[in-house]
Amino acid sequence: MDIIVLVKFVPDLVEDLEIDAQSGLLDRSFLRLIPNELDEHALEEALLLKERHGGTVTVITVDTGDVDESLYTAAAKGVDRLIKITGEGFDQGVTNQALAVIFQSVMGDMAFDLILTGTQAVDDLDGFVGAMLAERMGLPYVGYVTRVEAENGTMVARKEYPGGLNADIEVRQPAVLGIQAAEKPPRYVVTSKVMEAMRSATIDEIEAPETPIGGSLPVSRMSVPETGAHAEMIEGTLEQIAEAVANRLREQGILA
């Protein structure tokens, strides 16, 4: 089974996010970029499938800056091929629409059974990469997948619905699946193996083709929501806060 995993890098929400005064958009200068958490789940699911059925796993990402370490980590986990797509201006961020176009152009002549990618990412605005890519490539797409299995020559994807309900959807490969969670949390690979991969693995660099990207969504401005504007914040010692909360609970009729 040959699987391609698409990874994109997103702002790390651990850091404070700020708006750039000039552009009115997210200030990317001090952003830490990390691999999209759901893409890591997609990678984990791909590796689990490889362990069960053999085959290869390829990771493709767009070079938004500092992506090499994550690629080598993927290699240390067992990924067979690493592809980095370079292009001008990528360090300023790439829209999902553009990603769909770029990924499609690079995967044009690759053979694969499945493309796995995270269903969504925290900075998604102009659509989901996996879903758009699938449509461009004429492939079926199922998102919110938490399990992938091979059953009688086709794939069965377990799709997550609200309220703990799940459904099994049969999908005939080749297909694109949006992963919501892998069957197991993404594995941890020891640093020495990553260092080893840095020495032994190679990253294929592919130049992004010039392609017109139509239908992009304009963003006129970004802002930080006024936090605390709604909640009544209580200050003081823990005792005093507990007292205040208890009073509010009493007012709600919870406590006697």
Added chain:
Amino acid sequence: MTGEVCVVAETLRGEVTELTYTMLAAGRQLANGLKTRLSAFLIGHQVERMTASLGAADRVVCVDDPALVEFNPQAYLHVVAEIFGRHTPRVGLFGHTATGTDIACGVAQRLGAPIAVSCRTFTTEGGEPHYSSLICGGKIIAEGPLPGPCCIATVMTGGYKAEQGKVVKAAPVESLPAPEGLDALRTRFKRYIEPPAGDVDITKQAIIVSVGRGIQNKDNLAMAEELAKALGGVVSGSRPVIDQGWLPTTRLVGKSGKQVKPKVYLALGISGAPEHAEGMRDAEMIVAINRDEKAPIYGFAHVGAAVDVLEFVPVLTDKIKHIHCA
């Protein structure tokens, strides 16, 4: 439907979901602003009884076919894309859900239309529709126009009350035939897997103590349980807690879990990201404890304290216990 605002109704197992009404409220606002009509688009099988509740729309358009009885990504995408291709709306609204997002992006791609996801609210300015989305875990608001001739958007809860989309009026129903090609698809609905028979139905609880990443590890769950016990409530959790296996999926609150409306919702160490907010923002009183004063949850909680959860919860539990004894 051409040039109109069209809401693609969300259904699950033969029922219209709450989110559809939120979408209708949004759609109504947009339709009014654009001075055009609002249509509701309903796909499924034997859908007649579902049409009655969609009165907020000016008309309901149905496509009824046995192949559409359960959600099948390719089938639904095909139907919507075909119909929208022939009768292209100005704005197409989908639910920001497992079913809505599966097809919204594909439809947009096929129409060559831009798509905005995670939309909370809409406005019209100078006859043009505008979106406002909450992204980056609820920390950033992105706004912009929805360009013509057609633009797709996925709608999240929170911007409009579902009540606004529930109108007791029957809207005229039109039927469209299912397009060709529903038999040559590569996705097929196989079966449902029911959620495990849970110990507790958290949607029926009046008092919920909910834990997020802030409790740091499974061992600290005990302090939340104690607080819940002291209050006479139950413990629930956000996605990271359930993913780690610290609580069963029956206790998940959020988009993929349960939607709860308790009298009191104590959010401990929960940031308030949109996926979780969707599950609890309608609670009567939300008390949020999160060390980070900038956590999004304070944007819709009623009461908050920026203190450390692990330090505060035992103190609160003590206080509650003393009140009960007194």
Added chain:
Amino acid sequence: MIERINFWGIPHGVHLLGYVVPISCAVVLIWRLGARARLWWKVGRPERRWDHIGLRLRRVAKYAIAQVKVLRQRFPGFAHVAIAWGFFVFFLGTALATIDADLVRFLRGPVYLGFKVLLDVFTALALVGILLAAYRRFLQRPERLTLTRAFSFSLGLVFVVVLSGLLTESLRLAAVAKDPMLQPGWTPSLAWWTPAGWVTAQIWLASGLSSAAIDQLHLAMWLGHVALVGLLFVVIPIGPLLHVLTAPLNVFFSPIDRPIGRAAPAAATDGGGAGTLRAFTWAQLMQGDACTECGRCQDACPAYGAGQPLSPKKLVLAIKDSLAPTAKSMAGNGMPAFVGGVVEDPTAWACTTCRACATECPVLIEHVDLILDMRRFLLAQQRADNQLTGALSNLRRYGNSFGKSDKQRAKWTTGLDFKIKDIRKQPARTLWFVGDYASYNPALTEATMAAARVFQRAGVDFALLYDAERNAGNDVRRSGEEGLFELLVQKNSVAMNKCEFQEIVTTDPHTYNTLKNEYPWNGRAVQILHYSELLDRAIREGTLPIRRKLGCTVTYHDPCYLGRYNNVYDAPRRVLEAIGCRVVEMPRNRDRALCCGAGGGRIWMDEGQIKERPSESRVREAAGLDGVQIFVVACPKDLTMYRDAVKTAGLEGTIVVKDLIELVEEATREENAVAPIEAATTSA
């Protein structure tokens, strides 16, 4: 002049048995030992341990001859030393006698008498020791001992060997007493140079046996003694008595090339770590055979005491038991897994690396090194719990286990009313390496700020690394992530190399340990201090004005990485005394302190099955002391662990946990100064 008569009373020819039997049995002993030792080298990795012979021999004298560690426990220690020294003396005596017999005669007159009394007294002591040991083994029956038949047999054999020796000598004395011509120069007044023998001889003298009968009995007893000695020799290498040979060997080959605070380097094989016995070094495998099964390590182990699946004793014995099967299967390719097979994964993860085991071990086994090697393997195999790997992922990405931004590392300083220097921009005498817990844990911010104030009052010229500081890596290494440890060391070293300072102070003993013992300073003269050492110095030099004596009664808990690992016991106690605290020691103090349970990465792991938390046991120990109001700690992890323990053990109001720095802060605060807001957890 009296002199020794060689082979007294043994017919010529028969005396040859006195050579043939011991020598041939010694050959068997050596051959059997060799066969066993060959397995260490066959299975184990090579390791260089033949250097510094002089130092190694001195250690053998200290630990294997003088047996100072055995004596850490008075009663069994005395019993064992009595037996062991008895045999040292017997061995020495036999050697001297052989020299006297075959080389140069010197055992005459006073020399002979001295020789006799030495042998005799130690015979008596050995017997007393054996009886005490028997009392312990058969009547007291402590849990930590292995009470199997092999051990009982060994003790019994040793008893009859010594007893037969005594009886032989007593029979000789009885015969000589009856006919002093049998040993020219002997007079009854010399009898008390062989007191035990003489007392025993009275039995024969009073029995009315004829001289001929005594002679025959003597010959029989001598033959019996020789046979038993021969039996002892051949049995030593295959039973519990093997330690007689392997313990001194283990002491000789024990690691001396590094301070105990520096972990053994990882093997170069596959990311390091031991999946089978093959990944251990031959010296580590030898430990299995040196173990005397005394169980002191097990008694001291906090994990074992908590009911977790780790017994340091069982672990070492598992090596012993697996050695032969592993060696046998090396021909084929199916070596039995050690960790994951004989030893289960949770065993390796339960260890807190506190070193209570190695500190107690009389034969210098290094249990923690074994655990570390196993963890390195398990982690590389992805067999660790998610909480640990989550913490490690955070450490790799953010340089702290909390998953918070590295830019937030110095956020705690905003609570101070003065600005601390940035060592990256300005030089300072003292770099304060704060550490993860002190920086990021909100419950500890008060203590960290107290430290800052105290340093300021003491006029310390100190500065911080601010955002450039990363977790020092001590517990990362002890969790088995050697590569990440190296990465952190590199990041911290690069940052520190650009800065000018002469010493480093830290409030965290884990940080202290690794900076002091594991960081490569490359000849740069940097002194690493724990804050208690810095305060001790400041008080002595008079630079820290003590404004009030606190007048409270406290007990002090020695942190594992400060005490056992680095021998800092007195500085904190001096500081406590200087600020007017009366220190009452807990029963388990200094190098016997009970670990709080957080070390070795345990604080990042799933707690697992717990019977009684070591931290709760410890606070109960303290609460049991008369008049002690305050439990003093000197480590941020201790502070959080023990505060929690006081709550969960229900001891709130009985005892309160404070960091040493908080007490010093109180004692050095200006008059009329406003006390900083105390967190609700420090209710006094």
